[in-house]
Amino acid sequence: xxxxxxxxxxxxxxxxxxxxxxxxxxxxxxxxxxxxxxxxxxxxxxxxxxxxxxxxxxxxxxxxxxxxxxxxxxxxxxxxxxxxxxxxxxxxxxxxxxxxxxxxxxxxxxxxxxxxxxxxxxxxxxxxxxxxxxxxxxxxxxxxxxxxxxxxxxxxxxxxxxxxxxxxxxxxxxxxxxxxxxxxxxxxxxxxxxxxxxxxxxxxxxxxxxxxxxxxxxxxxxxxxxxxxxxxxxxxxxxxxxxxxxxxxxxxxxxxxxxxxxxxxxxxxxxxxxxxxxxxxxx
Numbered sequence: 001x002x003x004x005x006x007x008x009x010x011x012x013x014x015x016x017x018x019x020x021x022x023x024x025x026x027x028x029x030x031x032x033x034x035x036x037x038x039x040x041x042x043x044x045x046x047x048x049x050x051x052x053x054x055x056x057x058x059x060x061x062x063x064x065x066x067x068x069x070x071x072x073x074x075x076x077x078x079x080x081x082x083x084x085x086x087x088x089x090x091x092x093x094x095x096x097x098x099x100x101x102x103x104x105x106x107x108x109x110x111x112x113x114x115x116x117x118x119x120x121x122x123x124x125x126x127x128x129x130x131x132x133x134x135x136x137x138x139x140x141x142x143x144x145x146x147x148x149x150x151x152x153x154x155x156x157x158x159x160x161x162x163x164x165x166x167x168x169x170x171x172x173x174x175x176x177x178x179x180x181x182x183x184x185x186x187x188x189x190x191x192x193x194x195x196x197x198x199x200x201x202x203x204x205x206x207x208x209x210x211x212x213x214x215x216x217x218x219x220x221x222x223x224x225x226x227x228x229x230x231x232x233x234x235x236x237x238x239x240x241x242x243x244x245x246x247x248x249x250x251x252x253x254x255x256x257x258x259x260x261x262x263x264x265x266x267x268x269x270x271x272x273x274x275x276x277x278x279x280x281x282x283x
Contacts (some may be wrong), residue, residue, distance in 0.1 A: 007052045011184075012036040012047035018137035018159030020088060023058040024182040028086040045074045048187060056080065056185040062090070063179045065113060071233060072247060075205075075275060080185040082203050083194035087283050090178040092118055094169040095140050095160045100149040102168050107131050109139040110154035118154060121172040140165055149166025179283060183276070196279060201230070202258060203275040204248045206265065207237070214268055215246075221264035222250055225257040251280065 011033050022035045038052045039042040047053040058074075075082075092114060096105065108115070108122075110132035115122075124127060130166045131140035136155035140163050143153040152168065153159075160167050183203075186194065194197035208214040222229050231249040236242075252258040255277075266272050 007032045008034070010024065010034045010036050010052065012038055012044045012053035012056045014015075014041045014044045014058065015040055015135050016138040016141060018140065018155065018162035019135060020055055020137075020156050020158075020180065021059060021182065022092060022137075023156055023158045024059075024086055024088040024180070025184075027088060027101050028057070028084060028182070028184060028200050041068075041074055042069050045078055045185075047079070047182070047268055048080070054186065055083075058185060058216065059182050061095055061181050061272055062178060064117065064175060064276070067233060067247075073238075078185075078243070079188050079189045082183045082189050083186050083192035084184040084218040084278050085181060085201075087179050087181050087185075087280045087281045090173065090180055091171045091172040092116075092154050093157055093160055093167045094121075094172055095143070095155055095163075095165040095166050096152040097144060097147060097149050098149045098164070098166050100152070100166065100168065104149040105152045105168070106150040107141055108152045108154060109133045111136050111139070111180075114154045117178065120174050124150065137162070181267050181281070183187055183278075185276075191276060195277060199277045200253060200255065201249060201251050201280040202277045204262075204265075205273045206246050206269045207243070207271040207272075208246065209268065209270045217268035218246075218265050221268075223253075223263070224264070225261040226254070227252045227257055227261050 006159050008028055011025045013025055015021050016037055025035055036047055038047060044056050057072045060071055107129040110133055112132045114136050115130050137159040139153040140155045140159040143151045144163050158162050208218060228251045232253055233258060234244040234246050237245050
């Protein structure tokens with residue numbers, strides 16, 4: 001896909017219009033793209049094969065809540081590659097009908113994680129009922145459709161704009177250091193067209209051989225070749241109790257150091273997959 005086509009490409013995401021994932025897609029690729037909302041992560045990952053989208057934008061980790069487990073599982077099951085990433089500040093807004101005021105509110109809906117990230121705000125309004133919902137943007141759509149000034153929702157600014165709600169309170173999240181990292185996924189055969197000279201970050205998935213010192217042997221080559229280890233975490237392998245898949249992010253200032261490191265890592269693992277090489281996002 002050439003650069004001009006990328007500016008107008010169709011990008012699938014999990015959630016409803018106005019979701020944080022949609023905002024992240026536009027932040028990364030520009031507002032000329034066509035966003036394709038899907039109800040679940042599974043449906044978003046199917047969008048490329050169904051011809052509904054050319055790429056998928058998915059969250060992989062939040063600075064407070066940690067990794068998005070289902071996305072990692074789907075990534076392993078797919079033949080998609082990471083070609084870019086972006087980091088979006090997660091800023092919660094209290095959204096209601098035009099003409100409503102804080103004094104009108106009796107209930108507040110949102111995704112359970114969003115509700116949990118606004119504890120201090122709820123402590124100041126103990127009389128409000130919390131209503132769990134499937135999706136932050138979806139909660140705004142549902143609340144506004146009721147035309148009830150006593151109902152509000154918590155979501156991002158984009159949701160307020162999309163559904164024509166008013167923001168009664170801004171940035172009500174407990175922690176200002178709340179960020180979500182999103183990755184852009186395309187079919188593996190198209191990944192090379194996205195590669196640039198500035199791409200220094202690489203994501204890997206590996207399974208260890210069953211022998212003493214396997215984890216140390218799989219990590220030592222990175223230090224030996226001067227490759228910086230940014231992140232490592234493990235996930236259970238489905239259907240294989242007490243065996244684990246490791247996900248690793250590394251950064252090589254000199255990309256020529258990465259190939260010899262990976263060659264050594266392959267000798268220490270039972271399986272190694274490069275999930276993608278791309279330009280690291282900055283906050």
